[in-house]
Amino acid sequence: MIDFANLKKAHLEQKQAIEEAVLRVCRNANYIMGEEVKGLEQELVEFVGGGYAVTCGSGSDALLLALMALGIQAGDEVITPPFSFIATSEMIALLGAKPVFVDISLEDFNIDCALIENAITPKTKAILAVSLYGQPPDLERLEFLARKWNLKLILDGAQSFGAEFKGIKDSLYGDVATTSFFPSKPLGCYGDGGAIFTRNGDLAEKIACLRVHGQTQRYLHKYVGIGGRLDALQAAILRIKLRAFKETIQRRQEVAKWYDGFLGNCVKIPRIIEGRVSVYAQYTIQTNQRCKLQEHLKKYGIPSVVHYPLGLHLQECFKDLSYQKGDFKKTEIASCEVLSLPMNPCLRKEEVKGIAQVIKEWFNV
Structure with a gap:
């Protein structure tokens, strides 16, 4: 049986260092913020090559904090793709703003930049793009459109931390970029975790404030914020995993x-x-x-996952947006046809060859 994400094997590769780091946090009993979080944030900045990093409790928290820091509020519109995990649009809606969907390109499954200008209205305040499946969208074009229309640009890089666009880490593009450290992500912790990246020091300071209930100092609150801190235990684990992350990406x-x-x-x-x-x-x-291919793979003990089976424009929670089937044809094609195969750095060449042979057998190739 092939493991889809192989988290157990990944742990074994860094078992001693990770368990020592966890034990160190337990012995210090400093579980919230502190030196582990500060150290991780500095190391994340070094990894991406500049700017500021603010860690938080999850990838969803990262999106929410980014939108809050940029002043997105009720009545605003934010352009975003309908082919993504729901958190991308969910955080927009939680602030009372409106997700305005723009279809994807089937070339890379990311937002089709050629369609964005047609969706801009006087209420549009931001573009929230997504790096789907690990590949960034056309960040150069997105930055041009954001400047042209005086919009904020946010990159949901939950699936792409460490990815690059024209030699620069995608975390350095836009006004703000976010990521997730969910366990199965390329850089994953042992629970929930996330981070926000920006090149703007004032914005980083505001985000850091928002994640601790808007506090500037203890019991003094400048903003209405959230409880969005990253646990020190997760920070300690991520610091160990980050050391080998370049190699992980290469694998x-x-x-x-x-x-x-x-x-x-x-x-x-x-x-x-x-x-x-x-x-x-x-x-x-x-x-x-x-569907038939999934059943065939299952017979051979090969897991597969559909990311994502229903476009966000057709989800019940967004019915008030009044989108209909057929509004975003490429998203609907992708939703019916995409299939994710086992992917993790612990897969062996023979295993990948075996998976491919089973697929080719089904197609009589």
């Missing part, structure tokens, strides 16, 4: 190359666009025979 990319080579032309495989570097949060193929 994920190697697994993807194996898939590319073994699968050949039997299914549509991800295209990494020139100038972009993916960290392969998922390895996602596209086929109009998804």
Whole structure:
């Protein structure tokens, strides 16, 4: 049986260092904020190559804090893709703002920048783009559009921490970029965790304040904020994992190359666009025979996951937005055809070859 994310094996590779770090936090009994969190934030800045990093309790918290810090409020509109995990649009709606959906490109499953200007209205305040499956969208084009229309640009990089666009980490693009440290993410902790990145020091200070209930100092509150701190235990674990993260990315990319080579032309495989570097949060193929292929894989003990089976414009929680089936045709095609195969840095070449052979067998290739 192949493990989809292989978290147990990943732990064993850094078992001693991680368990010693956890024990150190327990012995110090400093569980909230403190030196582990400060150390992680500095190391994250060093990894991405500049700016500021503010950690928080989850990827969803990161999005919420980013939107709050940028002043998004009730009645505002935020442009975002309908093909993403719900947190992207959910955080917009939680602030009373309106998610305005723009369809994706089937080339990279990210927002189609050519469609954005048609969705801009006087109420539009921001673009919240997503780096889906580990590959950034066209960040250069997005920054141009944001400047042209005087909009804020937020990147939901929950699946792409460590990815690059034209030689620069995607965390350094836009007004704010966010990420998630959910366990199965390329850089994952042992629970929930997230971070916000910005090149603006004042904005970083505001975000840091918002994550502790808007406090500037104990019991003095400048803003209405949230309880969005990262636990010291998770910070300590992430500091250990970050040390080997460059190698982890390289291993994920190697697994993807194996898939590319073994699968050949039997299914549509991800295209990494020139100038972009993916960290392969998922390895996602596209086929109009998804359900049958999933059943076939299951017979061989090969897990697979659909990211995502229903566009956000058709979710019941967004029915008040009055979108209809057919409004975002490429999202609906992707929702019916994408299938994520096992992807983790612990996969062996023979395992990837075996998965590809089972898929090719189904297509009689």
